[in-house]
Amino acid sequence: MRLKILDSTLREGEQQSGVRFHSQDKIHLLRLLEEFQVDIVEVGHPGISAEDEQVCKEVASASRRAETLMHARAISEEVQAVHRAGADWIGIWASINPISLTAKFGDKSPAQIKDRVAYAIEEAKKLGLQVRFTIEDASRTSWEDLFYLGKAAVGAGADRISLADTIGIWTPNECGETVKRAVEEIHSDIEVHLHNDLGLATANALAAIDAGASVIDTSILGIGERTGIVDLLQLAVILKEKIGFQHFPLERIPELSHAVQWTTGFRPDHLRPIVGKNAFTHTSRYHVQAVQKEAHTYEMFPPEQVGRKRKVIGERPQLDSPVLSTALRVGSPFEKGASELKYHRNGPGTRWVLMDHRVDSRSTLYAIQRTFEDNEPENHVDRHTHDCDSVFVFWGDRPDGTGLICCVQMEGEEQVVHSPASIFIPAGIEHAYYYVSGKGTYTNIVLAPEYNQSLRS
Incomplete structure (x- = not known):
């Protein structure tokens, strides 16, 4: 059986702190995942609320190629919610180890949990759903209990068993041994859901593949609960480079990365493999x-x-003052024409560098301010893109901030902007601006200490 990738960005990703996807954003991400040739997309947990059920329904109905899966506890109400939302698969889950029985199931017995799981699976099958049953916290569950619950799920009709390393404690050896035994003794397709608390999720995924796992759970940039799960983008490259898996259009990786960064506000660090600023x-x-x-x-x-x-980058940074000092430093802004910047000409008005590595070597951002005094209009900035977020602030010379008119270009859109106005520009979005008329100031803040090095060539 060909290895399949299940992407859980739309469900697990919402467990990352501060993340909640609008249905239209989920549909946009679904389209990108389908174009990336992901096999199964986990779209959400409809049993949480009526609102979540509606979102899941909209996303599932938008699927063109990928199969859709929705999360559910082993209770009738949530099974019914998945059916109403129109999923292809239901992902029923439960746990059976002592800590789960005590903390989550009111000290119910393993037999009671087994009966609840079997009933939910049988109900889902009667509704025409394919069933993935997940043994949560499998990495802290004895083999005897894994076998007991897994065989019961298969006997009730589960199409696939998923083993979840819920708190991310497996090593590759432990993961591989458990998956291999599950394949041999439970006699089911085995899926793995691997958390990254020890930084081993991707290594564990490779061990699971070697041991016979049929499905690997991923998310774009690895987003998810705590430290997240297996990163789809890294895994796709590893599969191609190490196994010869030609399934994914890898050139689409930046598009997937930018979409998740934009919708979540999450920015992977510069050292992140494949997508990090410094990767190449x-x-x-x-x-x-x-x-x-x-x-x-x-x-x-x-x-x-x-x-x-x-x-x-052929030149080493200049040796400057120590940056670990927390002493108060008062920098000196300086006047400087914009021609020092790629894609910029000096243009109208007077430009001041307020903050960058030259004002304070400890700075992690760049800020300039340009003053306009009824200058002649001039298009003085070409379209460009940063690998970090930035902000435009337009402020007129009147007490209420009015009095300045500029034009802003962002992707394919152009708009005349009357001050006061603030515009957020996400990383990876092409943009520019130019002065039109009036008096006031334009402030640009870029979340990088050196402007030119933040540019995407």
């Missing part, structure tokens, strides 16, 4: 010299394969 950046003098002759010297594969570009 070379700075060491000897690395730069070698890469310029033969890129393969320090790259496993060309960055274009995953929709990225190589960046070579």
Whole structure:
């Protein structure tokens, strides 16, 4: 059986702190996942509320290719909610180890949990749903209990058994051994849901594949509860590079990454494999010299394969004052024309650098302010993109902030903006602005200490 990928961004992703997806955003992400050739998309947990059920229904009805799965506890009301929402699969879950019985099931016995699970699975099958049954906290459950509950679920009609490392404590050896035994003794397709609390989720996924797992759960950028789960984008590249799995259009990775960053506000760190800012950046003098002759010297594969570009930085940063000092420092803003910036010309008005690494070497942001005094209109900024978020603030010279008119371009849209106005520009979005008329100030804050290095070439 071909390995399948189940993506849980739309369900597990909502368990990341502060994340809640609008139905239209879920549909947009569903489309991207389908274009990325993901097999199964877990769209949500309709039993939580009527609102969640409606969102799940809208998303499931929008599916064109991928199968849809919805989460449910082993109770009739939630099984019915999944059926009403129109899923292909239901993901019923329960746990049977001592800590779960005490903390979550009111000290019910394993036999009572088994009976509840069997009833829910039988009800789901009568409704025409395919059933994945997940043994939650499998990594802290004895093999005897895993076998007991897994065999009962298969006997009740479950189509697949999922083993969840709910708190992310498995090592690859432990994961592989458990999956191998489940494949051999439970006699079912085995899925794994692997959390990343120890940073081993992806390694465990590879061990599970080697041991015979049929389905791996992922999310875009690995978002999810606590430290998240297996990152779809990393796993897709690993499968191609190490196993020859040609299933995914890897050049679409930046599009998936940007979409999740925009909708969640989550920004992966610069060292994140594949999508991080520094993933294809070379700075060491000897690395730069070698890469310029033969890129393969320090790259496993060309960055274009995953929709990225190589960046070579030939100069080391200047040695400055210590940055670990917490002493109060008062910086000195300075006047500087915009021609020091790529995609910018000096333009109308007077431009001041308020904060960057030159004002204070500890700075993690860049801020400028430009003053306009009824200048001649001029298009002085070309469209460009940052790999970090930024903000425009327009403030006129009148007491209420009115009096300044500029034009802002963002992706395919252009709009005349009357002050006072503030515009948030997410990372990865092409944008520009130009002065039209009036008096006032334009402030630009970029969440990077060096403007040009934040640009996407």
